[in-house]
Amino acid sequence: MSETRKAAPIRGKAHKYGDNVDTDVIIPARYLNESEPAALAAHCMEDLDPAFARKVGKGDLIVAGRNFGCGSSREHAPLAIKASGVACVVAESFARIFYRNAINIGLAILECPEAAREAQAGDELELDLAAGKVRNLTKGSEHGAKPFPPFMRSIMEAGGLIEYHRERLARK
Amino acid sequence: MTMSQKIIAARAGLPAVEAGDLVEARVDMALGNDITAPVAIREFRRTGAGAVFDRSRVALVPDHFAPNKDIKSAQQCKAMREFALEMGIEHYFEVGEAGIEHALLPERGLVLPGELVIGADSHTCTYGAVGAFSTGVGSTDLAAAMASGSVWLKVPAAIRFRLAGELGGWASGKDLILHIIGMIGVDGALYRSMEFCGPGVAGLSMDERFTIANMAIEAGAKNGIFPVDRATRSWAASVSGRRYAEYEADADAEYEATVDVDLAAVPPTVAFPHLPSNARPIGEAEGVALDQVVIGSCTNGRIEDLRVAASILRGRRVAKGLRCLVFPGTQKIYLQALREGLVEDIVGAGAVFSAPTCGPCLGGHMGILAEGERALSTTNRNFVGRMGHSGSEVYLASPAVAAASAIAGAICDPAKIADPAGGRAAARPRDGRGGER
Numbered sequence: 001m002s003e004t005r006k007a008a009p010i011r012g013k014a015h016k017y018g019d020n021v022d023t024d025v026i027i028p029a030r031y032l033n034e035s036e037p038a039a040l041a042a043h044c045m046e047d048l049d050p051a052f053a054r055k056v057g058k059g060d061l062i063v064a065g066r067n068f069g070c071g072s073s074r075e076h077a078p079l080a081i082k083a084s085g086v087a088c089v090v091a092e093s094f095a096r097i098f099y100r101n102a103i104n105i106g107l108a109i110l111e112c113p114e115a116a117r118e119a120q121a122g123d124e125l126e127l128d129l130a131a132g133k134v135r136n137l138t139k140g141s142e143h144g145a146k147p148f149p150p151f152m153r154s155i156m157e158a159g160g161l162i163e164y165h166r167e168r169l170a171r172k
Numbered sequence: 173m174t175m176s177q178k179i180i181a182a183r184a185g186l187p188a189v190e191a192g193d194l195v196e197a198r199v200d201m202a203l204g205n206d207i208t209a210p211v212a213i214r215e216f217r218r219t220g221a222g223a224v225f226d227r228s229r230v231a232l233v234p235d236h237f238a239p240n241k242d243i244k245s246a247q248q249c250k251a252m253r254e255f256a257l258e259m260g261i262e263h264y265f266e267v268g269e270a271g272i273e274h275a276l277l278p279e280r281g282l283v284l285p286g287e288l289v290i291g292a293d294s295h296t297c298t299y300g301a302v303g304a305f306s307t308g309v310g311s312t313d314l315a316a317a318m319a320s321g322s323v324w325l326k327v328p329a330a331i332r333f334r335l336a337g338e339l340g341g342w343a344s345g346k347d348l349i350l351h352i353i354g355m356i357g358v359d360g361a362l363y364r365s366m367e368f369c370g371p372g373v374a375g376l377s378m379d380e381r382f383t384i385a386n387m388a389i390e391a392g393a394k395n396g397i398f399p400v401d402r403a404t405r406s407w408a409a410s411v412s413g414r415r416y417a418e419y420e421a422d423a424d425a426e427y428e429a430t431v432d433v434d435l436a437a438v439p440p441t442v443a444f445p446h447l448p449s450n451a452r453p454i455g456e457a458e459g460v461a462l463d464q465v466v467i468g469s470c471t472n473g474r475i476e477d478l479r480v481a482a483s484i485l486r487g488r489r490v491a492k493g494l495r496c497l498v499f500p501g502t503q504k505i506y507l508q509a510l511r512e513g514l515v516e517d518i519v520g521a522g523a524v525f526s527a528p529t530c531g532p533c534l535g536g537h538m539g540i541l542a543e544g545e546r547a548l549s550t551t552n553r554n555f556v557g558r559m560g561h562s563g564s565e566v567y568l569a570s571p572a573v574a575a576a577s578a579i580a581g582a583i584c585d586p587a588k589i590a591d592p593a594g595g596r597a598a599a600r601p602r603d604g605r606g607g608e609r
Contacts, residue, residue, distance in 0.1 A: 020359070024535075025556055025562075028557055029207075032536075035210055066359055067359040073294040078310075095362070096362065096394055097310060101313075104310055151194045152194075162215050162219055
């Protein structure tokens with residue numbers, strides 16, 4: 001859960017996908033008879049890109065188009081992505097349940113339409129979550145991302161919603 | 173304020189809210205199922221809370237992979253059952269008394285107008301049909317809500333859908349929502365409320381409103397909501413004696429957009445693979461050969477859906493080489509279908525009539541597709557691999573189109589094989605001998 005805490009920029013290689021990447025392809029329902037993150041990661045993106053689980057490396061990035069994570073509310077989707085080692089998902093836009101799930105479990109996400117459209121598979125990106133910046137090191141470009149409201153940042157900085165609630169309970 | 177904003181403001185204890193505000197709102201009901209609850213329970217344990225905030229405001233329903241489809245699913249159902257017992261959760265339903273969560277909760281009077289409901293299932297938006305604010309969340313949200321009784325929400329802006337006229341022929345609420353998603357796209361209402369209003373609402377049955385609100389998520393919406401009217405009040409009185417509050421949108425409520433829909437112009441509609449927004453009128457879909465037809469789910473497993481399907485299947489035969497599977501939404505709907513003679517019509521036509529389960533809708537069990545197979549289904553999603561092999565295809569349509577297509581062996585306009593005047597009369601209750609009551 002430390003990805004969102006550290007101030008250091010995230011640097012990684014892009015895996016590029018299109019619009020409307022749904023939670024059924026991120027983690028097909030046939031694997032939802034369990035919820036261990038490592039087991040889910042073995043099938044991450046399987047119905048869209050069967051090679052993903054093999055080729056993804058720790059610290060890599062998923063870059064996609066509009067409405068990433070649409071469909072089911074399954075938290076198994078961001079869990080599978082996080083357990084695959086993906087450091088952040090950059091997209092033109094996110095489906096709303098995926099968006100809140102990612103924040104709640106501490107998977108870094110960034111909404112940046114320009115950077116998402118421009119990036120190609122294999123490009124090296126550097127993300128500054130705090131400043132809301134995406135630098136494409138391969139292309140030598142830089143784009144501003146949509147900043148998170150302070151409330152969501154505080155959940156992400158706590159490491160997720162449960163940690164956020166625990167910290168609040170402890171303060172009471 | 174919009175109708176949704178008024179409910180959120182009331183539950184957040186604020187006099188007013190605006191689109192974009194982040195609020196913490198009290199939940200009237202928090203829902204989980206056998207896939208999402210096990211993750212929520214794990215997270216709930218980490219909160220350090222020893223008990224759920226209110227034993228009467230948590231509902232747990234084994235419906236996705238239940239009756240247990242394999243050992244791992246059995247473990248998940250068992251974990252949920254044991255948690256429900258440990259916490260003394262009042263609304264845990266075992267398979268014999270349950271059904272598909274979004275058909276079950278309204279039937280049990282657990283969601284009423286003006287309430288704020290969250291569920292760790294994307295189709296929790298179904299309850300907007302009764303004038304509640306309800307939205308799908310993840311397992312961690314459910315865990316936090318079970319511990320604290322509250323949820324964080326970003327107050328949504330809204331799109332208004334002004335409905336006029338009446339649906340004609342075999343067109344139904346399902347066709348209307350597919351038609352609308354076809355117009356605005358799968359992210360056409362992203363983060364927003366879809367607020368339905370206008371003189372056309374009165375002609376939509378409660379079952380149709382459930383179907384329409386159910387699929388708001390397929391347009392990316394946070395919720396879909398209907399005004400409370402005579403039909404809603406009469407429905408509420410039939411399921412619960414609890415008191416409830418009615419909210420309505422202010423006359424000067426702000427909407428990001430208004431979409432006018434003439435119901436008379438909505439045709440039976442089919443969504444082609446692989447997005448619910450690939451909607452086409454039935455005339456452009458006819459003749460697509462099918463291997464399987466599924467009738468049921470949280471979208472279309474209610475009694476009117478079964479009546480319409482049975483009215484078409486009755487006295488006819490499912491096409492040779494096609495599998496037709498019918499799933500009632502709940503045990504109560506199952507019994508009602510038995511009493512009305514619908515099960516006999518359906519089984520007599522050569523279709524399977526199953527116990528309630530989400531099973532095939534999400535490619536779980538009870539009707540998985542092989543590579544290259546094509547299904548038409550009354551469910552809600554047709555993504556790649558949704559009902560089985562990633563090389564299979566799903567077309568979405570109404571129960572009437574599904575039943576007619578099962579007879580024809582290919583996508584078929586119900587007006588071609590059944591009374592063209594059709595659907596409205598077929599949805600009304602029947603006596604045990606199949607005649608209209």
